[in-house]
Amino acid sequence: MSFFASLQKIDRRILYLILAAVVAFALIRPLGLPIKINKETQQTYDFINALPDGSTVVLLLDYDPSAMPELHTNALAIGKHLFSKHMKVIGVTMWQTGTGMLNLFFDTMKKEFPDLQYGVDYINLGYKPGGQVWAEKATVDFAAACAGVDVTGQPMSSFPITQNIQTSKDTALWIDLAAGNPGIEELVKTVGAKGTPIIGGVTAVSITTQLPLLQAGQLKGLQMGMRGAAEYEKLVDRPGNATSGMDAQSLTHVLLVLFILLGNIGYLASKQSGAKR
Amino acid sequence: MRKEIPLLITLLSGLIYVIANFFNVPIATSAKNTLDSWFLISTAFAVLLGVINLTLLHLRNISTRRVGWGYSVVLLLSMYFVMIYGVFKTASDPFFNDFLFNRMINPLSATMFSLLCFYIASAAYRAFRIRSFEATLLLVTAVIIMLGRAPIGDLISPWLPKATSWLLDIPNVAGMRGITIGATLGGVATSLRIIAGIERAYLSGE
Amino acid sequence: MLDTIGIWVAAGLTLALYSFLWKENPVYRVAEHLYVGMAAGYGVVTTIDAYVRPTLKNDLMRDHKFIVLIPIILGLLIYTRYIRSIAYLARWAMAFWLGVGAGMVLTRDFRPYFIVQITSTFKPLWVPGKIGVSINNILLVVGVITTLMYFFFTVKRVGVIDYGARFGRWVMMVAFGAAFGNTVMARVSLFLGRMQFLLGDWLHLIKS
Numbered sequence: 298m299s300f301f302a303s304l305q306k307i308d309r310r311i312l313y314l315i316l317a318a319v320v321a322f323a324l325i326r327p328l329g330l331p332i333k334i335n336k337e338t339q340q341t342y343d344f345i346n347a348l349p350d351g352s353t354v355v356l357l358l359d360y361d362p363s364a365m366p367e368l369h370t371n372a373l374a375i376g377k378h379l380f381s382k383h384m385k386v387i388g389v390t391m392w393q394t395g396t397g398m399l400n401l402f403f404d405t406m407k408k409e410f411p412d413l414q415y416g417v418d419y420i421n422l423g424y425k426p427g428g429q430v431w432a433e434k435a436t437v438d439f440a441a442a443c444a445g446v447d448v449t450g451q452p453m454s455s456f457p458i459t460q461n462i463q464t465s466k467d468t469a470l471w472i473d474l475a476a477g478n479p480g481i482e483e484l485v486k487t488v489g490a491k492g493t494p495i496i497g498g499v500t501a502v503s504i505t506t507q508l509p510l511l512q513a514g515q516l517k518g519l520q521m522g523m524r525g526a527a528e529y530e531k532l533v534d535r536p537g538n539a540t541s542g543m544d545a546q547s548l549t550h551v552l553l554v555l556f557i558l559l560g561n562i563g564y565l566a567s568k569q570s571g572a573k574r
Numbered sequence: 575m576r577k578e579i580p581l582l583i584t585l586l587s588g589l590i591y592v593i594a595n596f597f598n599v600p601i602a603t604s605a606k607n608t609l610d611s612w613f614l615i616s617t618a619f620a621v622l623l624g625v626i627n628l629t630l631l632h633l634r635n636i637s638t639r640r641v642g643w644g645y646s647v648v649l650l651l652s653m654y655f656v657m658i659y660g661v662f663k664t665a666s667d668p669f670f671n672d673f674l675f676n677r678m679i680n681p682l683s684a685t686m687f688s689l690l691c692f693y694i695a696s697a698a699y700r701a702f703r704i705r706s707f708e709a710t711l712l713l714v715t716a717v718i719i720m721l722g723r724a725p726i727g728d729l730i731s732p733w734l735p736k737a738t739s740w741l742l743d744i745p746n747v748a749g750m751r752g753i754t755i756g757a758t759l760g761g762v763a764t765s766l767r768i769i770a771g772i773e774r775a776y777l778s779g780e
Numbered sequence: 781m782l783d784t785i786g787i788w789v790a791a792g793l794t795l796a797l798y799s800f801l802w803k804e805n806p807v808y809r810v811a812e813h814l815y816v817g818m819a820a821g822y823g824v825v826t827t828i829d830a831y832v833r834p835t836l837k838n839d840l841m842r843d844h845k846f847i848v849l850i851p852i853i854l855g856l857l858i859y860t861r862y863i864r865s866i867a868y869l870a871r872w873a874m875a876f877w878l879g880v881g882a883g884m885v886l887t888r889d890f891r892p893y894f895i896v897q898i899t900s901t902f903k904p905l906w907v908p909g910k911i912g913v914s915i916n917n918i919l920l921v922v923g924v925i926t927t928l929m930y931f932f933f934t935v936k937r938v939g940v941i942d943y944g945a946r947f948g949r950w951v952m953m954v955a956f957g958a959a960f961g962n963t964v965m966a967r968v969s970l971f972l973g974r975m976q977f978l979l980g981d982w983l984h985l986i987k988s
Contacts, residue, residue: 309699363684430880434611444614542976546965550965609880624824649813657824661824678818689800715953716958740916748922748951752926754893755897755898777871
């Protein structure tokens with residue numbers, strides 16, 4: 298068997314081990330590559346920064362645990378920014394697993410901002426089923442859309458933060474960190490269509506489909522995956538898992554490009570030697 | 575009447591939305607708001623559908639002693655334990671949230687999807703081939719994006735991040751926008767067909 | 781103590797799933813079925829907490845809003861699919877959900893995903909003094925039009941339509957290439973997260 302033919306038949310488990318080794322090495326011995334801020338992240342930061350302190354913001358964590366490295370990192374960085382500006386944060390989700398994400402988010406924020414008071418500075422409304430229909434209902438009657446209760450079943454009317462929220466228009470901004478549907482598109486069609494600004498955050502998979510919305514002005518900002526989270530962590534000076542993961546991301550990408558190149562070199566060489574015969 | 579009543583329900587509920595949106599008729603707007611609430615409540619009460627399907631499927635595996643039926647026992651036991659505990663204690667219970675979700679469901683879900691990274695590595699080596707001009711275009715774009723979006727792109731060349739940004743802002747937006755416009759037209763056409771009762775796929779089968 | 785046990789349980793489940801990469805094995809299968817079962821159960825609990833419990837407790841029992849019985853019964857009708865003699869009633873629930881869904885698409889999708897997207901494509905083709913911006917705008921407009929031309933299946937592919945459709949195909953290849961590159965980035969991030977947990981929270985080799 299020629300060298301190139303044998304190159305194409307490498308056991309995939311060797312590839313897996315190389316991948317795991319590169320990631321582990323980069324995490325244990327970070328390279329410290331500088332992270333430049335992209336215009337999309339700067340746009341998000343600037344929009345939130347321009348909001349008056351104490352504004353009410355609805356934060357949706359529409360993702361499951363698999364998207365945590367990309368979206369939860371964004372949530373924590375944005376959360377620091379919001380609470381630093383004393384914003385009132387209403388946490389809600391259109392995903393079943395989002396309830397767990399909201400619990401984790403607020404637990405972390407409480408540790409970083411110990412003076413936060415539940416029901417005054419923030420509230421966790423938990424999971425609300427219905428997707429776009431829920432978002433549509435929220436533009437007409439926010440409390441009714443949420444069945445009038447928070448995640449523990451207590452009435453929303455008993456908390457100062459939600460007492461004066463009749464519709465989505467009574468809020469300054471909706472931030473949706475979404476790993477799929479229901480998510481940003483549902484909000485753009487409903488809440489956004491009624492004039493409330495929306496900022497999106499997506500996993501890298503969805504970047505290409507959401508950029509047209511950003512360009513059309515339907516989103517006021519777009520956080521793009523783990524890179525976006527690392528940039529936001531830099532802007533709010535909260536180095537976290539996204540920042541520490543960027544070096545590993547860089548090396549892994551280089552490795553995968555090498556895999557693609559090697560694979561194609563082997564393929565083209567085999568094709569040529571096959572043609573010669 | 576078995577087919578007529580569902581068609582009438584679809585027509586009425588769809589029409590109420592159309593009238594409420596395009597005409598200033600207060601009664602239609604009120605009806606639409608009511609339908610929104612009814613949709614939310616009715617879908618919530620249908621929550622057990624997946625659980626029942628899983629139960630029937632795996633009970634069948636167990637009763638017929640199909641290969642791997644022991645795993646079906648694991649599935650059913652874990653599902654009903656989480657469900658019963660959670661319904662009685664609610665999702666805010668510390669054990670439910672801190673242990674069952676954070677230490678079991680969370681890592682299981684995250685790890686399951688992270689396996690994709692390995693499959694992509696294997697596919698990168700064994701399957702991504704430059705077989706045509708268009709495949710080359712796709713692969714070259716992908717490589718530029720992969721290197722440009724990572725911090726190492728700046729080290730390799732200052733043009734990489736710029737090329738990445740340009741590719742995402744111009745050809746990507748152009749392509750995706752065209753696809754979005756086309757898909758929206760298709761979606762609107764399908765919705766009209768559903769409301770008008772021309773699309774009846776949901777009526778076949780029980 | 782419970783937290784330490786929890787971290788070890790999480791690490792064990794993570795490694796159990798990763799064992800599949802070496803070879804399919806019973807440990808992986810148990811973890812896989814555990815995931816499906818627990819996730820399904822969790823979904824039910826969150827939905828009951830979100831809507832079922834408040835509707836029954838507040839709307840029905842406390843406020844006596846008996847009108848909510850209509851959507852409750854409508855939702856429960858879906859379960860009739862398991863009883864052959866009345867399985868046709870499940871279609872009523874499906875019909876309602878589809879009617880609402882179709883109504884939503886008709887009234888909500890057109891403006892943001894058709895009209896706004898088209899008007900956003902109306903860019904000035906010549907910006908005095910900014911040749912780069914002008915070229916980009918021309919490429920964007922031509923790209924959108926030719927992508928749409930690719931989907932003209934009822935028109936014969938000759939002349940301008942043919943060239944346009946071919947260019948549109950190339951534009952889409954670039955868009956899909958961008959999507960693919962970003963997908964790779966997303967998948968790598970998934971694995972990164974797990975490694976950060978294993979090396980940080982579990983083995984304390986890195987700060988997490």
